[in-house]
Amino acid sequence: MMKILIVGGNGTIGSKVRDHLSKKHEVITAGRNSGDVNVDMRDGRSVKAMLEKTGKVDALVCTAGEAKWADFDAMTEEDFYIGIKSKLMGQVNLVSVGKEYMNPGGSFTLSTGILADHPVLMTTSAAMVNGAIHSFVKAVCLELKNQIRINVVSSGLVEDAVDHYQDYFPGHNPIPMKKVVNGFVKSIEGAGSGEIIRIYDNC
């Protein structure tokens, strides 16, 4: 049994990951306004405060992080920084601070999405931060110590978000939640590191 912290553990994807992992593991959820502990991952000090509360973990999972969706013509510099601070540096902060609270052999599992590889309209920022995390994971896995691993799950449009997002993803096949959850299980219970676990369908 592992002690697993899920940042964003009450979100669309996080809640399914949480429910599955809870069957075998001790799961702690974190969120900005919900969960067992609160955290604003944009702030390294908040991440540290969260981990002081939870203590050391065997796995830290992130299913949180936002980025602004808008036409490129309408995107300001400030709009780009929403995603940079949240989905990009928020996840970097989790690894940077979290590595000191990770048990040997533990793992980080970050989240991105298909936009990194196959963007759609209005996703210059979302694609950018997702691609940034893919390369970050490949780079940081070379430097983590104590057999600590890191992977990232990059899923296509998930089943549970289809109602809200399908118009933005013409022709994308929804990814069953069970497959998304398995991406996280592969990272957490598997042995790989530096992997971009792509869960795409027709591309």
Next chain:
Amino acid sequence: MMKILIVGGNGTIGSKVRDHLSKKHEVITAGRNSGDVNVDMRDGRSVKAMLEKTGKVDALVCTAGEAKWADFDAMTEEDFYIGIKSKLMGQVNLVSVGKEYMNPGGSFTLSTGILADHPVLMTTSAAMVNGAIHSFVKAVCLELKNQIRINVVSSGLVEDAVDHYQDYFPGHNPIPMKKVVNGFVKSIEGAGSGEIIRIYDNC
């Protein structure tokens, strides 16, 4: 003959691109402290001021941008923001502001590097911003109007930087400058858009 603006046109790569393109085209160079015009691409207003001076162009090339190299353990949040503000958002600013100064059918050519795909030690930040630009280019090419194209040249360790960087890139084959220059020519004089022009050797 095209009117081509090269930001970073006096750097290691930029100067070779400039020399080659000058044989056929009108080339203007820009840099923070050198070149025909000055620009701090981290600041959108500075980019706009530069383009007000040059007027409309047929191609905007960026061979500038920095990111901090350091062990991940030593990297602070502020250190990550050096690369985010310069190599990442600096290039986004060039496209965001520059699209209003681009003649129809013109092109942007950005620069990244092999670290996006094959990072080495101490490059969590450099890898990250390079990967971010790759996904940004794929996303923004869907939205540019007036047949404006965008590509990015991602080169391995270039011949002219070998003396300085070879110890960081064990076993990497230096990329001849002529091949690097051809990457830019392919983007500027070719017809493709949304391409990541990878100039790698043994990977």
